[in-house]
Structures are given as C-alpha cells and as structure tokens.
Amino acid sequence: MKSTKAFAPATVANVSCGFDILGFAIDQMGDTVTLSEREKPGLEVLSIKGDGGKLPYESHKNTCSVAIQAMLDELGVNPGIEIRLEKGLPLGSGMGSSAASAVAALVAANELLGNPFQKNDLLPFAIAAEKAACGAGHADNVGPSLLGGFVLIRDYHPLDIIKLPVPDGLHCVLLHPHYELNTSDSRSVLRDQIPLKHATIQSGNVAGLIAGLFQADFQLISRSLRDVIAEPYRAVLIPGFYEVREAIKSAGAMGMGISGSGPTLFALCEGNEKISDIIEAAQQVYRSIGLEVDAYHSAINTRGAYIL
Numbered sequence: 001m002k003s004t005k006a007f008a009p010a011t012v013a014n015v016s017c018g019f020d021i022l023g024f025a026i027d028q029m030g031d032t033v034t035l036s037e038r039e040k041p042g043l044e045v046l047s048i049k050g051d052g053g054k055l056p057y058e059s060h061k062n063t064c065s066v067a068i069q070a071m072l073d074e075l076g077v078n079p080g081i082e083i084r085l086e087k088g089l090p091l092g093s094g095m096g097s098s099a100a101s102a103v104a105a106l107v108a109a110n111e112l113l114g115n116p117f118q119k120n121d122l123l124p125f126a127i128a129a130e131k132a133a134c135g136a137g138h139a140d141n142v143g144p145s146l147l148g149g150f151v152l153i154r155d156y157h158p159l160d161i162i163k164l165p166v167p168d169g170l171h172c173v174l175l176h177p178h179y180e181l182n183t184s185d186s187r188s189v190l191r192d193q194i195p196l197k198h199a200t201i202q203s204g205n206v207a208g209l210i211a212g213l214f215q216a217d218f219q220l221i222s223r224s225l226r227d228v229i230a231e232p233y234r235a236v237l238i239p240g241f242y243e244v245r246e247a248i249k250s251a252g253a254m255g256m257g258i259s260g261s262g263p264t265l266f267a268l269c270e271g272n273e274k275i276s277d278i279i280e281a282a283q284q285v286y287r288s289i290g291l292e293v294d295a296y297h298s299a300i301n302t303r304g305a306y307i308l
C-alpha cells in the first residue's frame with residue numbers, strides 16, 4: 001500500500017495592514033503529515049503528535065481530514081486513507097497552525113492520488129479546512145504555507161492569489177508568549193464596519209507594502225507596517241503589545257505587528273545583524289510583565305509546502 005509524507009510551514013498572516021489578504025511563510029517551523037492507503041474506504045486520523053493531546057481526531061474537525069475530504073468530494077472518489085500528523089507548531093498561536101496541517105495534508109494527498117491538481121488548485125480545499133477551524137475561510141495562512149513567500153489574496157470570489165517578490169535580506173522575528181488565543185475569539189472582537197478615513201489609511205499602507213516588496217525598499221515597507229482596522233481591537237488581548245513594539249523598534253526592527261490573530265508578534269528586519277538585540281529588547285519587556293516567551297528568527301520561506 002502506498003504512503004506519502006509532506007511538510008507545510010508556519011505563516012504570518014495579515015502582515016499588519018493586510019487583514020485577510022496578505023501573509024508570508026517562515027522557515028523551519030511547520031507541520032508534517034503522513035498518509036497511507038488502506039482497504040477500508042474513508043479517512044481516519046490515526047495519530048497526532050506534538051499537540052499535548054488537544055487536537056480532535058474526528059474527521060469532520062481535524063483540518064487535515066477536512067481539507068482532504070473537500071478534495072475527495074471535488075474528485076468524486078472515496079479511497080481509504082490513514083492520517084498521521086506531527087505538529088511542529090504551537091496551537092492557537094497566530095502562526096497558522098491549523099493552516100499548516102491542512103496544507104501538508106493536501107500536498108501529501110495530491111501526491112498519493114497521482115497529482116490530479118496543480119499546487120494552486122489545492123487552495124479552496126485548505127480554505128474549507130480553515131473555515132472548519134475558526135469559522136472563517138481566510139486564505140492568508142494557507143496561501144503562503146502552500147506557495148511560500150509573500151502572498152496577496154486580491155479577491156476570494158473567485159479566488160485570485162498573487163505571489164509577491166521577497167527582497168533579499170528581509171528577516172523576520174517571531175515572539176510567541178506562552179498562551180493560546182483562538183482565531184475565532186480574536187475575530188469576534190473586530191468591527192463589521194470601518195470609518196472611511198481608516199479604509200483610506202489601510203489601502204495606502206497595503207499599496208505601500210506591496211510597492212516596497214517590489215522595489216526592495218525597506219523604508220517603504222517599514223512605513224507601511226501599520227494596521228488601523230484589526231490591531232487596535234486585538235492589541236488589548238495581547239499584554240505588553242505597545243511596550244514590546246516601542247522596545248524592538250528602538251532596537252532596530254523595521255516594524256512590528258500581530259502575527260495573524262495573535263498572541264504571537266512578528267517583526268521585520270533588514271538583515272540579521274540586529275536580531276539578537278531585538279529579541280533581547282522584547283524579552284526584557286515580557287520579563288517585566290511576567291510572561292514567558294519563545295523567540296524565533298527566520299528568513300522568509302520562499303518554497304512553501306513540499307513532499308518529503
């Protein structure tokens with residue numbers, strides 16, 4: 001019986017100004033999914049490692065099986081597949097944990113079934129899994145996890161995804177405080193309507209960030225890392241948010257925002273020389289408010305998900 005294995009990376013969604021429309025992938029951290037064919041039809045999650053026993057095994061709840069089922073429904077087939085998941089990402093962290101599982105599962109399933117889909121065409125199935133995980137079918141984690149690099153979702157209906165350039169020397173720091181914040185909870189604090197002046201500010205910054213990526217203009221990227229739509233409401237769920245931002249900008253970061261829906265914070269940096277100062281500055285603030293934090297740094301992952 002055939003078996004396949006795939007890896008999908010962690011991601012930073014929103015990138016401050018691009019709520020639900022921008023994200024990028026991170027090196028090293030991610031989820032691994034192994035699939036094996038079996039005689040009995042249907043999907044079964046057989047083992048999950050690295051989740052502290054917290055994730056669901058039910059096929060309609062785990063993002064691995066939800067994503068694969070959406071793909072099988074599109075193909076109109078019902079093979080027997082066993083799923084083994086190794087979580088390499090903390091849960092409810094804002095690093096696209098639910099997305100990495102779905103994407104790794106889809107890449108492995110596509111290979112198992114003889115590659116009936118192009119990589120891009122797997123996205124709607126991953127979006128269906130995100131909808132099951134947090135109630136919203138956002139693509140700003142699954143897009144970059146699948147494709148790598150910076151990804152823009154210009155539209156959802158129909159899906160229009162654009163890969164953006166990654167300037168050489170752009171690095172990222174992630175600060176993950178030790179608590180969980182579910183995406184559904186941090187979406188529930190957002191407003192349905194925004195003032196026109198905020199729409200103007202946000203559009204300017206999205207356009208500026210994209211222009212900055214195309215022109216490899218680090219100062220333009222830095223000026224554009226501003227969010228007036230989600231961050232003001234979410235920052236209150238993240239102790240030390242403004243103090244950490246102040247400290248790490250003084251230490252040389254280009255800018256900082258909430259990674260996805262938090263509580264992880266991301267910072268972008270030009271080169272990697274200032275990274276240890278930036279991490280130390282952030283850790284001092286977290287220590288002063290009694291929060292433990294894991295710090296990671298990474299170049300931008302341009303590869304996305306792949307078969308192992």
Ligand SMILES: Nc1ncnc2c1ncn2[C@@H]1O[C@H](COP(=O)(O)OP(=O)(O)O)[C@@H](O)[C@H]1O
Pocket residue numbers: 054055056061062063064085090091092093094095096097098099101102133134181182183184260261
């Ligand atoms: N394979 C999976 N990995 C992570 N979360 C999953 C998975 N399958 C289902 N979930 C559910 O998704 C929710 C976490 O997703 P989310 O809040 O979006 O976290 P993250 O920001 O880390 O992606 C939890 O309710 C969890 O039970």
Ligand SMILES: N[C@@H](CCOP(=O)(O)O)C(=O)O
Pocket residue numbers: 013014019020021093094095096097138140141183186187230259260261262
């Ligand atoms: N655009 C979404 C991104 C959620 O990312 P996650 O990593 O926290 O799941 C949002 O801001 O809600």
